[in-house]
Amino acid sequence: MVIFALAVSAAFALLSKNKMSERVRYAVWAFLAFLVVAIGIGWLMYPFTR
Amino acid sequence: MAESQKAPETVNPALVLVAAAAGWFVPGLGHALLKKWGKAIVYFCAIALLVIVGLRMRGNMFSSSAADAFDMLGFLADIGNGVFYFLSGSINPAGADVSRASGDYGTRLIATAGVLNFLCVLEVLQIGFGGKPRREEEHTPA
Numbered sequence: 001m002v003i004f005a006l007a008v009s010a011a012f013a014l015l016s017k018n019k020m021s022e023r024v025r026y027a028v029w030a031f032l033a034f035l036v037v038a039i040g041i042g043w044l045m046y047p048f049t050r
Numbered sequence: 051m052a053e054s055q056k057a058p059e060t061v062n063p064a065l066v067l068v069a070a071a072a073g074w075f076v077p078g079l080g081h082a083l084l085k086k087w088g089k090a091i092v093y094f095c096a097i098a099l100l101v102i103v104g105l106r107m108r109g110n111m112f113s114s115s116a117a118d119a120f121d122m123l124g125f126l127a128d129i130g131n132g133v134f135y136f137l138s139g140s141i142n143p144a145g146a147d148v149s150r151a152s153g154d155y156g157t158r159l160i161a162t163a164g165v166l167n168f169l170c171v172l173e174v175l176q177i178g179f180g181g182k183p184r185r186e187e188e189h190t191p192a
Contacts, residue, residue: 003103004159007096011166014089015173 005034066178073174075132077167080174093170100163101134102141109156110146111138124157130164130171 013027065083073080078094081087105111112124129135139145147153176182 003099004162007100008162008166010092011096011170014092015169 001038002035005031005038009034061178061180063179066175069178070171070174073171074130074167077132077134077163077170080171081177084174084177086177093167097131097163097167097170098134100159100166101131101138104156104159104163105138105142107156107159108142108144108147108150108153109158109160110148110153111135111160124161127161127164130166130168131160132167134163 009027009030012030013023017023017026061084069080069083071080072083076094077097078090078092080090081093082090110124112121112128114125114129116122116125134141146157148157173182
């Protein structure tokens with residue numbers, strides 16, 4: 001999941017932003033958002049595992 | 051034209067199409083042909099990482115002989131990986147195993163890499179045909 005988030009956020013940052021500072025900010029934001037959302041949804045699904 | 055603005059660089063349309071095809075076959079090569087070295091390296095590393103990890107997790111690379119619409123969508127996503135699609139048998143000689151969760155996750159990583167490469171090809175076309183500034187400086191305020 002971390003590898004996925006890292007690769008996709010880096011590619012999205014380069015695709016969507018033009019300035020280096022914007023790219024870095026967007027990549028960090030997207031990377032953290034991927035992790036937080038994935039872990040959050042994982043915990044939300046936890047009660048339904050059994 | 052203001053002094054601070056630069057005239058857009060003209061690129062041969064044939065070169066753009068060749069770059070797009072090359073970018074599909076080898077991720078990042080299209081950007082390299084347009085001399086966008088940084089993007090080329092990042093795109094290649096990101097897509098190669100996703101595909102190789104996905105294949106090592108024993109993810110499934112869909113073939114063109116799709117049984118249903120979802121398999122066809124999977125094939126369309128996977129074919130975006132270009133050379134990695136054709137080398138998948140060499141990268142993971144053991145083949146796919148989606149009976150375990152890791153194989154299923156690997157399948158998603160491979161599909162993501164393919165779609166990501168299609169986005170990169172679209173960006174090559176956008177840069178080449180002038181829809182996007184070719185240089186970062188053109189976006190900085192004067």
